[in-house]
Amino acid sequence: MPAERLLTVAPSPAFWAAGALYVVASVGLLAGFLRGRPQWSQRARWFAVAAFAAHGLDIGWRGVEGVHPAASVREALGLIAWIIAGGYLAASVKNRLDLAGAVLTPIVAVVLGAARLSPAGQPQADLTLLGRIHISLATIGVAVFGLASAMAAIYLLAERNLKRKRFDALSFKAPGASLEALDAMSQRLVWAGFPLFTVAMILGMIWVDQRGSSMLRPEYTAAIVTWITYAVLLAARAGLGWRGRRAAWLSVAGFVAALTVLAIYVMRRWVGA
Amino acid sequence: MTAELFVVGLSWRTAPVAIREHLAFADDELVPVLADLRRAGGVAEAMLVSTCNRVEVYGAAAPGEAAYAVTEVRRALVARRAPVPSAVTAALYDHAGPDAIRHVFRVAAALDSLVLGEAQILGQLKEAHARAAAAGTSGPILTRALERAWGAAKRVRTETAIARGAANVSSVAVELAARVFGDLRGKRVLVVGAGKMSTLAARHLHTAGVAELVVTNRSPQRAEALAAELGAVARPWAELDGLLSSADVVVSSTGAREPILTAARMKQVARARRWRPMVIVDIAVPRDAEPAIGKLDGVYLFDIDDLERVVAANLEERGKAAEAAGRIVAVEVGQFEQWLRVQKVVPTILALRDHFSRIAEVEADKLVSALGKKGLSGADRDAAVRRSLELVVAKLLHHPQMALKGDAADALASAIRQLFPLQTVEDRPSDADDLLARRRSG
Numbered sequence: 001m002p003a004e005r006l007l008t009v010a011p012s013p014a015f016w017a018a019g020a021l022y023v024v025a026s027v028g029l030l031a032g033f034l035r036g037r038p039q040w041s042q043r044a045r046w047f048a049v050a051a052f053a054a055h056g057l058d059i060g061w062r063g064v065e066g067v068h069p070a071a072s073v074r075e076a077l078g079l080i081a082w083i084i085a086g087g088y089l090a091a092s093v094k095n096r097l098d099l100a101g102a103v104l105t106p107i108v109a110v111v112l113g114a115a116r117l118s119p120a121g122q123p124q125a126d127l128t129l130l131g132r133i134h135i136s137l138a139t140i141g142v143a144v145f146g147l148a149s150a151m152a153a154i155y156l157l158a159e160r161n162l163k164r165k166r167f168d169a170l171s172f173k174a175p176g177a178s179l180e181a182l183d184a185m186s187q188r189l190v191w192a193g194f195p196l197f198t199v200a201m202i203l204g205m206i207w208v209d210q211r212g213s214s215m216l217r218p219e220y221t222a223a224i225v226t227w228i229t230y231a232v233l234l235a236a237r238a239g240l241g242w243r244g245r246r247a248a249w250l251s252v253a254g255f256v257a258a259l260t261v262l263a264i265y266v267m268r269r270w271v272g273a
Numbered sequence: 274m275t276a277e278l279f280v281v282g283l284s285w286r287t288a289p290v291a292i293r294e295h296l297a298f299a300d301d302e303l304v305p306v307l308a309d310l311r312r313a314g315g316v317a318e319a320m321l322v323s324t325c326n327r328v329e330v331y332g333a334a335a336p337g338e339a340a341y342a343v344t345e346v347r348r349a350l351v352a353r354r355a356p357v358p359s360a361v362t363a364a365l366y367d368h369a370g371p372d373a374i375r376h377v378f379r380v381a382a383a384l385d386s387l388v389l390g391e392a393q394i395l396g397q398l399k400e401a402h403a404r405a406a407a408a409g410t411s412g413p414i415l416t417r418a419l420e421r422a423w424g425a426a427k428r429v430r431t432e433t434a435i436a437r438g439a440a441n442v443s444s445v446a447v448e449l450a451a452r453v454f455g456d457l458r459g460k461r462v463l464v465v466g467a468g469k470m471s472t473l474a475a476r477h478l479h480t481a482g483v484a485e486l487v488v489t490n491r492s493p494q495r496a497e498a499l500a501a502e503l504g505a506v507a508r509p510w511a512e513l514d515g516l517l518s519s520a521d522v523v524v525s526s527t528g529a530r531e532p533i534l535t536a537a538r539m540k541q542v543a544r545a546r547r548w549r550p551m552v553i554v555d556i557a558v559p560r561d562a563e564p565a566i567g568k569l570d571g572v573y574l575f576d577i578d579d580l581e582r583v584v585a586a587n588l589e590e591r592g593k594a595a596e597a598a599g600r601i602v603a604v605e606v607g608q609f610e611q612w613l614r615v616q617k618v619v620p621t622i623l624a625l626r627d628h629f630s631r632i633a634e635v636e637a638d639k640l641v642s643a644l645g646k647k648g649l650s651g652a653d654r655d656a657a658v659r660r661s662l663e664l665v666v667a668k669l670l671h672h673p674q675m676a677l678k679g680d681a682a683d684a685l686a687s688a689i690r691q692l693f694p695l696q697t698v699e700d701r702p703s704d705a706d707d708l709l710a711r712r713r714s715g
């Protein structure tokens with residue numbers, strides 16, 4: 001792919017539409033949650049649906065123009081945002097996830113905006129097919145983990161409010177999923193993300209080996225920490241019957257590690273290392 | 274002019290129970306009372322709502338007689354219970370016209386209820402209306418008003434938070450359990466102790482569709498009795514630990530002086546159930562559960578104060594929703610008033626149409642027979658049709674023209690300008706007769 005490609009493919013009209021719709025949806029979901037107006041949240045959710053569709057169009061259009069969603073960290077962040085938006089919308093079909101919407105939609109809007117509007121930097125010079133598959137799987141895996149830990153974080157908040165009997169808390173007043181539903185969703189998402197992330201890890205190691213570069217970069221360590229955290233979480237759930245709070249904390253910790261990996265990659269991009 | 278709605282009655286807002294009970298009517302009294310009300314002067318339609326929180330007559334008065342009907346109904350209502358303390362008469366309020374409509378709609382939407390947004394009033398109104406309909410005292414106005422009021426109530430319930438959250442202590446257990454488990458179908462409920470409160474709470478849980486309801490009590494007889502009442506299973510007290518391990522929701526209200534659900538016991542239980550979440554609702558005073566067990570992983574403990582705080586928080590939310598609900602009701606009341614206004618002119622519209630049709634019919638018959646004559650040329654036919662139509666117009670305009678020359682000329686003229694899309698032809702009044710004459714001849 002020519003170097004200027006990444007820089008010259010301007011955001012499509014669909015991107016701007018998606019951005020605007022995400023912002024409208026975020027404002028609606030936040031206001032609906034904070035002001036205790038569930039009907040606002042419900043209307044705002046349709047804006048999120050439209051934003052998700054427009055965002056998908058944009059990703060597809062960029063693909064046609066030759067910018068692969070996993071071509072760079074920048075593109076990958078956009079894809080992560082898209083998967084999180086889609087995951088939230090899918091999960092909110094069955095459950096009232098007003099709080100999740102109020103948290104996730106603004107995050108999606110910010111991640112998408114920051115990723116796409118930041119300078120592209122230099123394209124990856126030696127992006128092989130293996131590398132692309134690695135980046136794709138890792139991206140999807142991290143997005144799914146992100147959703148899982150968002151559910152876990154909401155679980156922790158709602159659980160704490162219930163334990164402390166804070167009946168005037170917003171998480172108590174707004175219609176939301178039950179603790180069991182949040183726990184189950186989080187667990188299912190970790191189960192879905194883990195195989196993807198595992199394959200991505202293996203391919204990543206092979207790719208690093210092919211390029212003959214060092215295995216000792218900090219992002220690799222962080223990736224291994226991520227993998228181990230989620231492996232422990234799944235084992236503890238299956239073997240020790242871990243659930244609820246403990247499982248939720250592990251899930252959040254795993255995602256923090258995953259974010260560290262992403263952050264290091266993005267920083268490398270910026271400093272050009 | 275047609276009927277006007279009115280309301281006469283008293284409620285918890287104006288009268289304490291000591292006053293309300295004087296006017297409360299039992300079911301078997303309703304038919305004679307309704308007959309009394311219907312006979313009262315000026316009353317066209319009437320229904321009676323008698324619940325523990327209100328006794329109210331909703332009625333439609335004959336045209337222009339709302340004030341008379343209100344006085345008569347006040348008298349008839351009290352006459353049944355004569356002699357009544359003067360406080361009863363003093364507690365009676367009445368509304369007529371738009372105020373009465375608003376009142377009925379607010380009552381239906383449970384905005385006038387002691388517990389805002391409570392669900393019973395709607396059923397009570399439906400029942401009261403059905404009884405009035407059966408007794409033949411309800412009519413089209415009341416029926417329409419109540420149907421619209423139910424529509425408004427439904428909107429209020431779905432579009433606002435007025436009915437959200439449990440509003441009484443015994444149903445809060447369901448709400449709290451739902452916070453943890455979501456759907457309660459498939460969950461197991463254990464009732465420890467056979468007190469009145471736990472019975473009520475268990476009944477609410479049962480309605481929520483739990484899979485299994487188990488009752489245990491120190492005295493097996495009480496357990497058996499309660500189990501039979503609830504459609505539950507009674508188990509011996511000795512099995513308590515095992516029962517706790519398999520229950521998802523525990524409702525406890527024993528009369529024990531010492532805690533039953535001790536920290537040590539519940540630690541064992543929590544481990545045995547591998548920290549699967551469990552909701553413990555302790556309604557007993559003194560408490561059955563040691564507060565420390567609320568700290569155990571997966572154990573959610575609520576005592577009677579917590580339940581009351583949830584109810585208070587819910588009621589506060591309902592109060593906040595009342596404003597939005599009031600706006601919805603106002604819109605719906607407006608629509609009903611519009612319908613009522615239209616009802617007033619419906620007879621006029623029908624009569625006018627009838628009047629026009631008759632003129633048209635007479636002329637049409639004449640025209641048909643005129644055209645049936647033999648040997649008419651095309652020009653003759655044209656002339657006959659034109660003449661006939663002009664005659665129709667002249668007949669239609671005859672009375673209005675006479676009236677316009679009468680005393681109320683100005684008012685009628687402006688009314689006609691509103692009714693028809695008229696263009697001003699001439700602005701000189703002196704020429705008007707000329708103009709009419711010319712039009713007629715030419």
